Amino acid sequence: MTAEIEAGIAVLGAQGDGIAETPAGPLFVPYVLPGERVRIRPEGEGRAALVAILKASPDRIEPPCPHFTVCGGCALQHMTPQAYAAWKHAQVEAALRPRGVVANIETLISAMPQSRRRATFAATRSRKTLTLGYHGKASHTIVPVSECPLVVPEIERVLPALAALIGHGLSRSGHASLLVTATASGLDVAVSGGKTLDGPLRAELAKQAAIADLARLTWDGEIVAARRAPLVDLSGLNVAPPPGAFLQPTRDGEKSLVALVQEAVGSAARVADLFAGCGTFAAALAPRAAIHAVESEASSLAALARAAREQGPSLRFKPLTTEIRDLMRRPLLAAELKPFGAVIFDPPRAGAAAQCAELAKSTVPVVVGVSCNPATFARDARTLIDGGYRLARLTPVDQFLWSPHIELVGVFLKD
Structure with a gap:
């Protein structure tokens, strides 16, 4: 096992990781701040894992999300708004x-917070469980999330229903991606990576879309439920974007x-x-x-x-x-x-x-x-x-x- 070392954090790099100066050269460390003294464990390829904070920065705050540092979606929740903006x-x-x-x-x-109207979730299933969430930091592992302080409440509330929906269309050991967009007329969900559509699956997905009250559900590029046009208000012009549009x-x-x-x-x-x-x-x-x-x-x-x-x-x-x-x-x-x-x-x-x-x-x-x-x-x-x-x-x-x-x-x- 690689020996742990103590180091000081000089600055944050371009991806929000701290740069620790060590006798072996600089190492990138996530979830630290400039001026902190930390204990780290080198992991190779110029990176290290944070083990403990020995001296905290005055710019450190309590992260608002319980998934922070496990989920890979956020890098800087531990930073005061003033330091973050600077x-x-x-x-x-x-x-x-x-x-x-x-x-x-x-x-x-x-x-x-709670302002993102679009988010991409990942899903996978094993014999007994289905996991819906975000990928971990630099990992293919999916971290299950029950809440997310980034997204609008409409998206956060539908997570259980999305898990139920994707469970019907995902093979064992399969992986799927769900692009979820909150529109003025409801959620627009585009799934990629699920099972091949057939009659029974199409009917079940349409049923689940109704249970979740989705405006539209697209499955690998094919619309399987269009209950309402997903309208986006662009300065008073109501536009119905195609699935996955920017x-x-x-x-x-x-x-x-x-x-x-x-x-x-x-x-x-x-x-x-x-x-x-x-x-x-x-x-x-x-x-x-x-x-x-x-x-x-x-x-x-x-x-x-x-x-x-x-x-x-x-x-x-x-x-x-x-x-x-x-x-x-x-x-x-x-x-x-x-x-x-x-x-x-x-x-x-x-x-x-x-x-x-x-x-x-x-x-x-x-x-x-x-x-x-x-x-x-x-x-x-x-x-x-x-x-x-x-x-x-x-x-x-x-x-x-x-x-x-x-x-x-x-x-x-x-x-």
């Missing part, structure tokens, strides 16, 4: 620095992002919404600007177009057009961007390298970048700055409470 601010600075991007980073817009993880975070984008876009008469998804920003801006929404996922774009066609007149939408296009491989060219007074881009974690290269060559006066990855945001910001833009405003938005992830909204102006 650490996230520092993570943004650390991402910008290697690219030479200088910005006045605004105060973090915080996330609240949505902002919290309602409050979405409102913050929309407000920042609206303020940045200002009075622009024509706006391009790139990587538009189901229309989070398009719907908010359409009452005051002509919108061109571009997205590679045809089903998401179709949901936006359908909602805009049916509800747009009553919401006094300006013209809203859509285009199915893979912006990673075929970005809008600088010449195509010329008609727009503002452009928004909200790409996946990989960022928008190709699109930003074209934006850098364009004459668009206002570009708003929304990103869930500070590292790729910094790369794309460098491209825009080198093309003549200045980063006029940068706001961090926390939609991933107690995790190392953070959202950014950057406003770029070409004077």
Whole structure:
């Protein structure tokens, strides 16, 4: 058995683990804080397990969840809100620095507990038991959870019913994933990895969906129960996203992002919404600007177009057009961007390298970048700055409470 050692924690790394300086080199230790003295057990590959806290940081608090340190969903529940916000601010600075991007980073817009409207649960069964919960930290083991302070109460309340539902559709030693989204009309559940659908299973799943009062149940991409359209309110536009479609993880975070984008876009008469998804920003801006929404996922774009066609007149939408296009491989060219007074881009974690290269060559006066990855945001910001833009405003938005992830909204102006 590896011998335990004592060490001091200097700083937190990018994933929220503490860095312990030891004679054998630095080791990453979860659930510790800077300034603490700890006893740890090296585990190899540069990592160590926390055994005991010998001297606690004044920034340490009691975690609100009984599953913390066992479940792998959260990394930083043991940190005061003030220290947590300061650490996230520092993570943004650390991402910008290697690219030479200088910005006045605004105060973090915080996330609240019980605000996540979407969560992915894992399930497995043995001969006698079924386990529904989250994966443990860096593990395939599923930790059963009866409560979760991250998710909205509607999701937490349905956990027993979801366990009953998945129990009918999971083979022994089978593993399934359940993406659960709280919508205005009920829960939308998409399951992957279950048994192959047949008549009896389909009937049983529909029955269980009714017991759980789900709006919609999708099984490995096939809708098996559609009791109500799962509607999401996007600034007054009620959109029914396709199963598994991208949505902002919290309602409050979405409102913050929309407000920042609206303020940045200002009075622009024509706006391009790139990587538009189901229309989070398009719907908010359409009452005051002509919108061109571009997205590679045809089903998401179709949901936006359908909602805009049916509800747009009553919401006094300006013209809203859509285009199915893979912006990673075929970005809008600088010449195509010329008609727009503002452009928004909200790409996946990989960022928008190709699109930003074209934006850098364009004459668009206002570009708003929304990103869930500070590292790729910094790369794309460098491209825009080198093309003549200045980063006029940068706001961090926390939609991933107690995790190392953070959202950014950057406003770029070409004077």
